[in-house]
Amino acid sequence: MITLDGDWYDMYNVVVGVDENEERAQAQGQELLNLPIDHDEIHVTLVHAFEENPAGASVAQVGPVRHLQDMLEEEGIEVELEEAGADPAEAITSFAEKEDADLVVVAGRKRTPAGKVLFGSVTQGVILGTTRPVLVCSAP
Numbered sequence: 001m002i003t004l005d006g007d008w009y010d011m012y013n014v015v016v017g018v019d020e021n022e023e024r025a026q027a028q029g030q031e032l033l034n035l036p037i038d039h040d041e042i043h044v045t046l047v048h049a050f051e052e053n054p055a056g057a058s059v060a061q062v063g064p065v066r067h068l069q070d071m072l073e074e075e076g077i078e079v080e081l082e083e084a085g086a087d088p089a090e091a092i093t094s095f096a097e098k099e100d101a102d103l104v105v106v107a108g109r110k111r112t113p114a115g116k117v118l119f120g121s122v123t124q125g126v127i128l129g130t131t132r133p134v135l136v137c138s139a140p
């Protein structure tokens with residue numbers, strides 16, 4: 001809940017894990033805009049986890065994060081940016097707990113069974129690592 005001028009308002013808190021893929025970020029944005037909630041009642045935290053960041057980039061410099069932020073803010077959704085230098089699934093679930101998220105949004109991608117074993121799956125890690133509802137979006 002937030003307070004404005006002494007009155008309490010419920011906000012729908014959403015944590016979105018954003019990777020380096022523009023199409024997946026676009027799909028996540030479309031699904032958020034399709035939620036049956038007034039856009040001015042949604043607070044979104046966009047989380048990007050840097051597994052490697054030798055150049056020292058910030059979350060605001062990640063193209064898909066910037067584009068998703070612009071897309072949501074144009075529709076009246078309040079957006080906050082967070083970055084982490086940890087495992088992406090752990091970062092997303094940690095921010096979901098911290099923000100007391102009502103929903104976690106991740107973007108799935110197609111991988112072979114062998115690819116999942118070798119590289120893991122952030123989506124699977126988030127689903128198994130939280131008790132909060134998770135919306136999995138897929139890019140076309």
